[in-house]
Amino acid sequence: VTELTLYDDELDDQCYKARLLFGALRRPYRKIAVDVHPGAEQRSAPFLKLNPQATLPILTENDLVLCGAEPILAYLARKYDTTRTWFPDEPETFGRIMQWLAFAVGDLRAASIARANALFECEADATAVHRASRRAFRLMDDHMIKQEFHDAAWFVGGTPTIADIALFPAIALSRDLGVDHDEYPALRRWMRRMRTIPGFITMPGIPAFH
């Protein structure tokens, strides 16, 4: 039986990326809840066999095991997006999306660390990751301001892509780390647009009402 399986933690911002895309693609999948807090189940022997990095999310399908949100987004979009809009082949668009995916695992990683530090007491230099998070959010807001001048409503072009999915959780959950949305008007507008994507779902910390 080929079954798409997501090893998932409901409170994890990275897992939420995968759930968001599953929702947008209307793709059924099996979800296995992993006891991350306080169980640290992702560090147990059976999980280390799946993912030696001891991180979530993990996606399995047949013999394939994929770890990390961005590779999972790329795989799901390639395989299950019949519209070919979430991760297009066109080289320029592809390159721009890759740039934002790299940003999501690079600069924006600070926001995940800051949130884990604030909510789950994971170790971090709180001041440094807070500052780095705000720098990343500002860079995103600067980009979206200029996108809107050219009537581009999304991070890359005129339709939502996996870049938007990879960037959304950090800013949508930023209040968890004590960063308000006050200073990011273009991101506020973009977050409202994200909510209009058919199949959009929320997670704890992202209110259903807005």
Add this chain to the structure above:
Amino acid sequence: MSFGDGWYPVALAGDIEPGQSAGTRLFDREFCIWRDADGCPHAWEDRCPHRGMRLSFGFVRGDRIACLYHGWQYDTQGRCRFIPAHPDLDVPPTIRVAAYPCLDRLGMLWVYSDATIETPPDLSLEQSGVVPVRSLYIESAPAAVMQLLPPSSKNIGTAGLPLLSIDAEGQHLIAGIQPFGKAKTALHIVLPCAVDNQRSTARSKAAIWAEELRHDLEQEAVSSTASAFSEVAP
């Protein structure tokens, strides 16, 4: 320009859409700014009288804003009208949020900083006729930002209104100044006329200039802090 009680811009008009709320600050005081479904702007103290939750986290339905915490609903006058946990309760009129005078002028949302004033002074600005560029949040004190703006900048606000005319490398811009907090300043930047031709080019050029300005102002803020430290260092 002094920063006493008065009218201050707190957002570009289009950045608060009908049915949307956002938080902001004047002199480190928290405000909830929101537009009802008809587009009418409101500026309140950012605190639900029930549990102190920020109302800017709440959601707008029609002409009311509801607190995200327990759903208490407030009308456009700031008066609580409905408490979901007590649906039959006739809510006492004493449950209300302090509302500040708030107006749309010159493509910006303006708030009068004193909620107790009966009749605020006129805000003698055009209602519109500008093209929005962006709001710029600068990690630097309002007074420091004022000192370090391009020398060609002119104060064009009458009666102490914090409004500047700026020559941005040949491009004429208007900026409203928001004294956000002790170490933060916002500039709300617009192009003074409806340039339909090349509109997106003009806005992009102004936005890029603004990013550079922010970079320079924050560099100055860092180096002046550093020199202040070096003065007291042994």
